[in-house]
Each structure stands twice: as structure tokens, then as C-alpha cells.
Amino acid sequence: MNVEQGTVFLVLGVTLILFVWNRLRFDVVAMLALLAVAVAGLVPAGDLFAGFGHPAVITVAAVLVISQGLVSGGVVDAIARYLARIGHNPVLQVVTLTGVVALCSAFINNVGALALLMPVAIWMSRKSGRSPSFLLMPLAFGSLLGGTITLIGTPPNIIIASYREGGSFGLFDFAPAGLAITVAGIVFIGLVGWRFTPWRINPADDEPLFNVGDYVTELRVPEGNGYAGSTLHNLLTSGEEEKSVAVLALIRNEQSSPAPSPYQVLREDDVLLV
Template sequence: MMSVTADQIIVFVILILSLALFIDGRMRYDIVALLALCVSAILGVVPWTQTFSGFANPAVITVAAVLVISRGLLNAGVVEMITGALMKVGKRPTIQVSALTGLVITLSGFMNNVGALALLMPVGIKMARSSLVPVSILLLPLAFGSQLGGMITLIGTPPNLIISAFREEHLGQAYAMFDFTPVGLGVAFISFLFIALIGWRLVPKRTGPGSLDDFFTIQNYLTEIRVPPESKYAGKALREIIKATNAKITIIQLIRGSFARPVPYMYERIKADDILIVQAALDDLKKFLLATGFQLEEHVTLDRETIESGDRILMEGTIRADSPALGLNVRDIDLRAGFGINLLAVARQGVLLKERLNDIRFQAGDVLLLQGTEGALREAIKILGCFPLAERGLKIGEPKRIIESVGIFAGTIVIAALGIVPVQVIFTLAALLMVLISLVPVREIYESIDWPVIILLGAFIPVGQAMEETGGAELIASTLLSFQNLLSPVILLTIILIVTMLLSALINNAATAVLMAPISFSIATGLGVSPDPFLMAIVVGASSAFLTPVGHQSNALVMGPAGLKFGDYWKLGLPLEIVMVIVSIPVILHFWPM
């Protein structure tokens, strides 16, 4: 067995601490990666001249370009056109799961998988409501399917691009566009059959916040109160009333006879028999009623039509894992002053939060109910880092441009598959072309790129290379190879696949690929066999983050809307991963023999 050097110890300590921070989750993964890179450079295991070389890696450039191209396809209405037919598939869960999961697998093979999921989530929620199927039964398979599709092509997910760039660096030739397809398609197809026929029955039946026919139940968090003629506050301005009572309430709407004013002006004078629709915690509401003498209108049933008066609409959105709003509360963001919108409710893991809205700190997967104008909501969801869960009048896409977008994308795929132009160059060119013909407006170029993933890749790739260049990967491989009398190459391949799956459930799958690539390559070299089956095992394992909600953005995104709990994921995820291990090994060895 090899002796351990000081540089190897430094690299292992940095990687172990990085893994701990990745799993802990309180520090965002791109910050962890940058911290690991800086420490590696300062301690000398990454040369100064190579500190930021990861940002020039073809995988990083291609990921950014693919994200811009995905935005172009979305803007053109390609996905909307395809998903329109889904609402006609019927109300049987098996058919609904099959249609949604099959479509997201297909889309995720050629576009950003989180983007594909975000487009189909509202469809899944609507299907669940209309057919009285628990939301979780449709959304969890949808999240898993978005990851399965990533295995099918080179551009399906960042780990594939990382593995391809790694192969080019070590063997002189990258993987082509469809080199992943025989293995990826085979594994994804068997996994799809398992989910559609058996797997969805293992998903806990959760309905998400609110009732099946409405995502949020209005009367759960909004209250209607009347101003009686005898109240001493009748005739006073709202501002005076709020200040005098020190009220911690949000006034959503003022109703005076047949007239309704959403978000009334604070200097508006309240008259006798006015009705105020307010949002408040129970204790705050009691204090306000006691101080003002206003009366609770318990016999009135509020509905969306009441709240969506004038140009004000309601919209549900779920917070992304990379949202800048994570850890912040309403006061920090100042939604009302900054955007002119109201936050009416927050749900987490399917439960409406009862604490004061101003005190809630946002987490990934939280579902927000927002009220405002269409334009204000459009801007707010961008700033908050949310995906809309219901259209609510927010129209997306330009169907007339579908031919242009599909033509550019198809041409790019053909050129990349033929190897005429390097993948990173042709996809960057395609992204620029979509910008030049205004499929992607200039203002949306940088909005469409998932910057935390780009930073993670650029920062962590040199750290992974340091593990290889210091001999750390070879040390791990030689330790495993010392048991090769007991462990055959096939068993070692299976171990690599399972370890990659377990890591992907805990940390970002791109970081998993960066860590596992040099280790698997060293094992293959030590065995004297082709490294391709080992690299393919990483591709499959990195797209199999099915055990927890933290391993992949898709899992986190459906947690709130589906009302899922942390322990719900493995109930489908573990059987699915077992099926994938059983299927993957023979499929990999058939198409990529040792």
C-alpha cells in the first residue's frame, strides 16, 4: 500500500470538511466550493496559476450555454405546446404518472432538468386537483424522472459534461453527444416502467397545503372584519388605526358596498360598515379586534374571486434551492414597499405556517402565496428565485417561434453528434444565435444561468484535480485494489455505482462527479481494464439522488407543493435505486465492456 504524503493529507482534510459542509447545508454549495479552492491554493495543493483554471473547463462553458438554450426553448413555447396534451390523458394514476414521468424524462435529456420539472409541476398539480389524486403521487415521480432523463445525452446534466471533459483530459477523446444513450436510455426506460407500474404506489399520499381543489384554502389565513358605526375608529385613516393599536396585521383589501380597493392607501379613511380583509396571526387578530371594536364576519366565506379583484391576482410559487431569499424574511426583502405585492401565506412540507409571516425565514421548497399585479409578480418571482406553480394569468412563451427555436436546437444537436465542432463551441454559438434573434432577451441571458452550479463547477474542479495530482485518488484506489482477491472487477464497479448514488443523495451531483471521476479512473487503471464502464457508473449514480430532498434541486422543489416530508423520499427512492443497480451493471458491461 502507498504511504501517505503531507499533500494527500491536506487534500483529504479539505475534501472531508467540504463534504461535511455540503451535507450540513447551512452554507450554500458554491460558497463551500470557493472556500475549498482558496484553502487548497493557500496550502499549496492547487498551484496559483491553476487556481481558477476550472472556469475554463469545457463542462462549465457548455452548462452555461445549455441553460441559455433551454430558456430560448421555454420562451418560444415548445414545452407548453407539448404539455398541453397531458391534461387529456385521463384520471387514472398509472396513466397520469406514466405521461408526466415519461415526458419529463424525454425533455430532461435535452434541456435543463430543473427547468423541465418547473414547467411540468403546475400541470401535475392541476391534474391532481382535477382527478382527486394526492399531489405527492404525481410530483415525486416527476422529480425522479427529471433526474433519470439526465443520463440519456451528453448535455442532460452537468455530471455528464464533467465526466466527458475528464475522459478527454486522460484518454484524449471526450464522449460524443449520444455515447451515453445506450446505457442511459436502457436504465431510464426500466426505471420508468418500475415507477409507472409499481413505484408510485410506494409514495406516501400527501396532498400539499390546502384542499385538493385549491392549493391554499383562503379562509385558513385571511379574515374578514366589519367596521361597526359605534367604533371610535370609524372615520379615521388606516395609518392612524395601525399606529394607535400597534397592530401587526396586513390589510389585503377594503370593500365599501360594491366598491373594492386592493391594498388600500394607508391614508384612506375608514367608514362605518366598511369591510377589511386582513391577514394576521390569531393572537394579533384578537388584540386588534379588542383594541378597535371591529367585528369578525364569521358567516362570510372568502374565495379567490374576492381577493383577485381589479388587476390584482394570486400566484403560488416555490422557492428554488439557489434562491437569494433563502434565510431571509419578509422584512429583509420588503415585498410590499419594493414590489407592491403581499405575501399572504407560506407552506412548508405541506403545512401552512401559523407563525407571523414577517418572522418566517424562507427555506428551499417553501410554497408562497403572493398577491399583486401581473407585472409586479413577474418581477418578484425573479428576484425571490421562485418557480410559479400556477399560471394565474401569467402567460409564458411565444408559440409562433417554436419552429425557429427547434430548428436551432436540432441543428446544434446534429453538429455536436457528428463531432464537426466541439460541443462547448457549438452550444455557445447556438445560445448566441437565440439571443441575436431575440428568443432570449439580453436581460434574460444571465438570469437563465444557474450561477451557483457554474461557481461550484469552476471552483471544485481544481480541487478534484488536486486529489488526483497529489496521488490521493490513487491511494484510495490502491486501498480498494488490495482486496481484489476478494473483490472482482464487477463488484468494484458495483461499489463505485453505489457510493456515487449515496454521495449524490447528500451533496450536489456535480460535486459528486468531480470527486468520483479520478477515484474510479485509478481503480480501472490498477485493474488494467477500460475506465469507460467505471465512468459510466458515475454517470448513472450521479443521476440517482433519490433518497433525500437535499441531493438534487428537483427533489427540493417538489417537497413543499407535494407536502412531502424528509423521510418520504427513500420509500420510492430506495427500491428505485436497487432496481437501477440490478439493471445498470449488466447494461454498462454490455455496451462498455472492460
């Protein structure tokens, strides 16, 4: 091992330790690692940020945008309504949820698919009176399996495709092997694997995870108030203390405007849902 190789492994080792230590933000740690290899002369200054233009980075970023669009478009609610019909049979729940997350992860990145369906899995576990770990572990494995089906399912596939000589892989070139692995994995998880999942019994398991009603309230702009005629931005930024609130809607003349602009001018008797 030469000096350059030793330096690379040293930077990677320190970076990994800082990630595990979790005292610095992960993006700061990554930039420090990039700075370290630049100072050590391992990467030319002109190529220091070339990695941000790599097809894998751009593709993953685009897939995450699509994933967020699916969340905002109500896809999670639609999936939850569909999965609510399968009942409380453990095998059926595991097979259905694992299959759905595998299908999603083939097209919207496995991490995005996992984040998309985690709330659904926790909701299903609580409704069935089981520990969330009962479905979360199969869900994680299902997302990994589904990511092997297509080119965009997981970042390693994209990276490998970019280094292939003689032309890149197509979207479904991974499908023959990926589908075989995914089907075999889902069958194993559904029939055998879920039985090895540890169940964590918590006395508070029957309590709701989150009740949005506990965090939402209404604020009315009274007559003669100084904020009438001012913008919503001024209301949220006035004063010395930071206001950790989010305005969900503005109600005026019994008409609700969701997510109002921060430069919306407030009027007397306006109601803010915060």
C-alpha cells in the first residue's frame, strides 16, 4: 500500500468515525472529507466538485423529488386504505406490505419507498395489536430486495451502470436476476422470516403515536389589532423569541386558504390555523 492509498483509507476511516459519533452534521462531515482529500493532493482542485454532476447523484436526487411528490399527492393515504382491507392475518400482512414496498422501491429508490410506507406499517401494527417491529423489519428487507429489480431502484445499480464498457445498462436489464431474488425473498419473509422478528412489548403500544389535534389550534386577529394590515411574515418574525409554529391555513369569510403565502396581508377577524 502506497502513501496515497493509506491517506485515502485514513480519510475514509475518520469520516466513518465522525458519522458514527454524530456530533457534526453529516453534510459538514462529508464536506470536511472532501476538503481533506483536496488538501492532501489526492483530487485536483478543478475536479473537486465534479462528483455532484455524476449521473448517480442527479438520478437519486430526481427520484427523491418524485418520492416527495407521491407523498404530497396522497399516495400514502391511498396505499393505507388499500392495505386496511387485508385484515389482521400476519402472513397476509407481511406478504402484502413487503410486496408493495418491493414494487415501489423498484421505481422510486428503495430508501424513498421505505420512508413512504413506514407510517403505514406502524399504523397496521398498532391496529393489529402487534409490535411495530413485526412489520418494520420485513419492510426494510422488502425495500432492499425491490431495489435490485431496475436500474434506478438503488444507487449502486446506477453507479455500476455508469462504469460499464460498451454501453450502459437499460432500465430493466437487472430485472431477470432482481425479480428472482425479490420473489424468493418475499416468499421466505412471508412464510418463515417474520417469525424470527423480535417483538418488543411496550405498555404504551396501544396509545396513539401522534394526535395532530394536540398540536393544532386557531388564532384570530381581533379588531384593532396591530397586525391587521400587516403581513403574515411580520407576525411570525416579530419579537425576540423565535416562533416555532407552522401556519397550515388562513380562514377568511368562511373560506379556507391552505398554506398561505408569508406575504399574505392579514385582516381583522382572520383566523389562522397553526
